[in-house]
Amino acid sequence: SxxxxxxxxxxxxxxxxxxxxxxxxxxxxxxxxxxxxxxxxxxxxxxxxxxxxxxxxxxxxxxxxxxxxxxxxxxxxxxxxxxxxxxxxxxxxxxxxxxxxxxxxxxxxxxxxxxxxxxxxxxxxxxxxxxxxxxxxxxxxxxxxxxxxxxxxxxxxxxxxxxxxxxxxxxxxxxxxxxxxxxxxxxxxxxxxxxxxxxxxxxxxxxxxxxxxxxxxxxxxxxxxxxxxxxxxxxxxxxxxxxxxxxxxxLIIGANNQPTQEEASAYYGADQLAATLERVKDFKYDPIERKAELTAAGRRKVQAVGAHPSFAALTVDGLYEYVERALRAQIAYLKDRDYVTVGGEVVIVDEFTGRLMPGRQWQDGLHQAIQAKERLEITLETITAARVTxxxxxxxxxxxxxxxxxxxxxxxxxxxxxxxxxxxVPTNRPCIRVWVPDRVFSTNDEKFRAVADVVIEWNKKQVPVLVGTRSIEKSERLSALLTDAGVEHQVLNAKNHEVEAEIVSHAGEAGRVTVATNMAGRGTDIKLTEAVAKLGGLHVIGTERHESTRIDRQLAGRSARQGDPGHCQFFVSLEDEIIEAFGEKPAARIRRRYKNKGELTSLRMRRLVMAAQRRKERQHFRDRKLLMHYEKQRAEMRRNMGLNPVLG
Missing domain, CATH: 3.40.50.300 (P-loop containing nucleotide triphosphate hydrolases)
Structure with missing residues (x-):
């Protein structure tokens, strides 16, 4: 027992x-x-x-x-x-x-x-x-x-x-x-x-x-x-x-705040102006905080076009804010990773589940800056009506x-x-999942080619494979490589979530290849046939380490369920986003040093990726503490004023 x-x-x-x-x-x-x-x-x-x-x-x-x-x-x-x-x-x-x-x-x-x-x-x-x-x-x-x-x-x-x-x-x-x-x-x-x-x-x-x-x-x-x-x-x-x-x-509910024609023009103008600025020389970007800040040279450039009709209603400080917001939209928020465009609207993609979140908006004008970047109609900017952590x-x-x-x-x-x-809680049957050490590559191209080669090799043996990616763009990139190699496969991401149940139900069959975003990371139960169990069960490949080891464990957990056999391995590269946890300049130094070196087999490189992941986890922990402290102070201040701490 x-x-x-x-x-x-x-x-x-x-x-x-x-x-x-x-x-x-x-x-x-x-x-x-x-x-x-x-x-x-x-x-x-x-x-x-x-x-x-x-x-x-x-x-x-x-x-x-x-x-x-x-x-x-x-x-x-x-x-x-x-x-x-x-x-x-x-x-x-x-x-x-x-x-x-x-x-x-x-x-x-x-x-x-x-x-x-x-x-x-x-x-x-x-x-x-x-x-x-x-x-x-x-x-x-x-x-x-x-x-x-x-x-x-x-x-x-x-x-x-x-x-x-x-x-x-x-x-x-x-x-x-x-x-x-x-x-x-x-x-x-x-x-x-x-x-x-x-x-x-x-x-x-x-x-x-x-x-x-x-x-x-x-x-x-x-x-x-x-x-x-x-x-x-x-x-x-x-x-x-x-x-x-x-x-x-x-969680924030916004109240509509209709932008004027001048504000809409300012968003488009700021986006065009931001595209002309040079990184390091004109602005500094912090990948950890996902924020851009203009340098003295950048501010002079912005001031030089301040008389443009698009910015007529803005003060100098307001113009800086618009441009920095546009830079943030261009660098930190990428199409098919953080959002998709559907029917002329920007729809946010949930970073944890990989699913679309229609009706949600980023705050403080960021959503409008992304609309300007995609040349879409600027919609209502919202002001906070109610919020709760x-x-x-x-x-x-x-x-x-x-x-x-x-x-x-x-x-x-x-x-x-x-x-x-x-x-x-102990497992009902012992877990027999096989964890294979990570493979580290110097560039994303080398990594995705290696992933495609492994998938092709396993597919020839009729082993079912689930490949986890962090974004829609990367799932489609790997899909293109597999299509070129003639490997039949299914793609599961936020763009085709309607057929999710059908794709998942067949993912454990012999010879099946499924390329998925985080949508396949939680709650999906992939059933195996007896023939597949003899082949070693479902083989899971992660194409990138996530910002938390728990999300990696969830992806690995699609295999070796209820005592079934299973196999898991992660492929990472020095161009992965997780490396930027060390900071922009150290990450660039590491990438330059090992550029085009192919596969990096040293144990030191695997430890480097793990260290970046731990650093990211500590940063997220600090973010949660800061948010809790801020919200506690805000709620206390509103109570002292006799106001509902949730509203406004």
Whole structure:
């Protein structure tokens, strides 16, 4: 048994809030759930629903959730067997107990996190206040809701799913369900919209005023009322991505601020002027902060054209700002990596998931600078109407927990900010993934040729291959090389996300080659056939190290799932963006020194890339700390002024 000896667990549970103590306590719960299982085998579906109603009544009468946990977990396991044909493994019950006890359960990729969440979600939904199951994108939210809903509905609970573009009436219905699936962004923006509605209603949006009750006046329409209920329980899937990676950017709702014709002309003029400036001589660019700053020579150049009609409405300092913003748009934000153009609009690509985010805009005029760069119509610039950080939003829940495949490296940060512990859950079967050392090349051309050669070689042996890239542009670049070599393959990126499920479902078949962005990095389950297992399983190639080792581990986790064989290797080059973590000049020095040297086999070069990755992780950690400090000061200042800290 993966749970260990029960007599030993009874002794070790006395170790208290240590990992060993928790493991033993949760293992004993899993054993009790196993013992309860035979009691439910011969019960009818109606009897199971009657048990659910009885549990709800107990909770309403004041019984603690811990006192009914074993029966609730056993009911979910039995319902899962009858509806979707899956039985929770012992280690999955262990993970469910950890999540209920406010932990982030770290389960290896492929261990069935979606199924694990059903047990604590059901148990906490018995309170009648709603449970939010949060994931990273709309596709996974809908998939998980559709997949797990039969388990809950079979026991008499209701399930909802929040998707981008749903009207308020539909959202309100889904939020009133016992269990609601959705993305962190949708939950967060709904919270902000509700705060704006409460401001307009002049109260909390639920209590009726004197005029409404006695005079029949001032009755508000349904669309004017908040959609969310209380923030009771959140179970966060891919918790490290949502609580750590996405926490560097606050959620902001903007109010329209119509640009004048002069402002639009200034954006186009600044873009043309920025294109004439020389790097180093006219401006300095900081790749770490992604900011450009004009030098004295650059300012003189800008002043020389300051009389142009495009800049008539700007002060000298304002002109500098416009030009520096244009430089930032040209250098730091690249088409088919950070954004795509669809129907004459700039659509942001999520850097963590590789998915499009329609309707979102960069702040402080950056979005308009990118529109000018792409020669698109300048749209409305937004001013902040409401904002909340990821940290502040999730700390509003009375209970926060979650699961992920990669959280132990950030356990201290999760504990300090969110007050949750990371609990490592053992795998159901030993993991037999083969990690091959990275291959380092001096240029991107050499790297992509080497990747194509390896893919061609494996394709001849009918081995399925998944190649992960960081951007749409790089996925299409590798696709062109494979097309020239006559290798049949599928490309999965934000441009063809509609066929994602179909591409992923076939990625584990013999001879399949799939080139994907980060879209294939989380939540995608690639099934293998027996013939493929004999060939060594799915072979994963990373074409670049990401800014966090956790994202690399997620990509590798598409292979060797549930005891299957698998293989993973990363190909990196000195022209990769990660090298700029050392700074612009040191990175340029390294690249010049090893230019056109082909493959760099020294262990020192692999360590160099790892050092750059660690430096980037430390920088992101500092960014999150600074954002938290700034938002805390801002909220405190607004409270002292008697204002809502979320609005404005």
């Amino acid at each position: 993966r749970l260990g000896s029960m007599w030993f667990n009874r002794v070790q549970q006395l170790a208290g809030p240590t990992h060993a103590g928790r493991f033993s306590r949760f293992a004993l719960i899993a054993k009790k759930v196993n013992d309860y299982e035979p009691l439910l085998l011969n019960e009818t579906d109606q009897q199971l629903r009657d048990r659910t109603r009885a549990l709800k009544l107990k909770v309403a009468q004041g019984d603690s959730l811990n006192s009914i946990m074993v029966e609730a977990f056993a009911l979910v396991r039995e319902s899962s067997k009858r509806t979707i044909g899956l039985r929770h493994f012992d280690v999955q019950v262990l993970g469910g107990a950890a999540i209920h006890n406010r932990c982030i359960a770290e389960l290896e990729t492929g261990e069935g996190k979606t199924l694990v969440s059903t047990m604590p979600a059901f148990l906490n939904a018995l309170q009648g206040k709603g449970v939010h199951v949060v994931t990273v994108n709309d596709y996974l939210a809908q998939r998980d809701a559709d997949w797990m809903a039969p388990i809950f509905t079979h026991l008499g609970l209701t399930v909802g799913c929040i998707q981008t573009g749903q009207p308020d009436a539909v959202r309100r219905t889904h939020y009133n369900c016992d269990i609601t699936y959705g993305t962190s962004k949708e939950f967060g923006f709904d919270f902000l919209r509700d705060e704006l509605k409460r401001l307009q209603l002049g109260g909390d949006g639920h209590q009726k005023s004197f005029e409404q009750v006695f005079l029949g006046r001032g009755v508000h329409t349904e669309n004017e009322k908040p959609v969310q209920r209380v923030h009771q329980v959140a179970i966060v899937d891919e918790a490290d991505s949502i609580l750590i990676d996405e926490a560097r950017t606050p 990821v940290q502040d939003y999730f700390l509003r829940y009375n209970k926060l927990a979650g699961m992920t495949g990669t959280a132990s490296s950030d356990a201290r940060e999760l504990k300090r900010i969110y007050k949750v512990d990371v609990f490592k």
